[in-house]
Amino acid sequence: MSAQSKEHRERRLVVAITGASGSIYGLEFLKQAARLWDRIWLTTSSNALAVASHEVGLKGFDPARDLDLGDLAPRVTLMSPRDLTAPPSSGSYRYDGMVIVPCSMGTLGRIANGISSDLISRIADVCLKERRRLVLVTRETPLSAIHLRNMLMLAEAGATILPAAPGFYHRPRSVGDLVDFIVARILQSLGVDQDVLPGWREDE
Template sequence: MRIVVGITGASGSVYGYTLIRALYELGIETYVIFTSMGEKVLEFECGVNPEEIKKYATILNNKNLFAPVASGSFKTDGMVIVPCSMNTLGAIANGVGDTLLSRTASVVLKEKRKLVIVPRETPLHLIHLENMTKLAQAGAMIMPASPGFYHRPKEIWELVNFIVARILDAFDIEHEFLARWGEKH
């Protein structure tokens, strides 16, 4: 299995970082594309230098449109953008492929592969909602970073793992990140 992870400058980079580590632990080949603000937010919010991600995944330069993931002939199982800023979401929804991240998302859509968008913004205005609708109509899954509470979380990592588990579920990746509803806790 091969997954591309995009990390943008929206708050919530802990979701992306946790997902990358989980994919590594599960033996999933992972490629990561950061926006420049995504790198800064990861350092600010998590205290993690993007270079440290090299332990878990292959990092691709967002300016390199010659990277393998920019072509539909490079087979992946899909892409998740977590967190996804409204800027990046808007670019993808409107067919702008001027960065590797937005180009790769466009390729995933055109090849009918899974594209999971995890927007991290609130409140939302009409243009945000229209862009999400465009992406959903094009085949993307919109998965807001809105963790559930039925598992009675006591720590922040439990809320983060809830979202990461739902992302893994979207790709049919088996995991044990949370107890499922109706299962013993």
């Protein structure tokens, strides 16, 4: 099989974790994504590790050492936030889309206004111009008028704004159940037939 044929066959996704509160959403989504895609390109913002360390005790973002991915760790490639030459930063490199989870309001604002100052905002800009799926899992409250305008601009540009606001109709019994709700909704937004959590009345 030629390299070009392999490229067409391999399923790829970009995952970004920013310094917004809610690191657990990104880490749990990453575990599910590694099951469902052949390659995950992972990048983080400069403050992501400080927040993840405080919230869940994470020591780093090394796929093999830190992220509890087991045998799936080789599917995940960590990119430096400063490496604007990484493959997904080019529109000619094929991948399904990008999920920013959690997404800070600073990151959202830069993307909404076309400011590609780091790898996260650059790849998001590529997704918008190439009409690829872009899911921003926002985690902030309350929201200012500026936040809302930025969300509207991105929604109009084709992005999916998916607030980390879990539902309760599945009767969650733990924080993990609440996280699973958001992870399932992210996967559905990407067009994936997920098995993390049944939809409303699907288990009847």
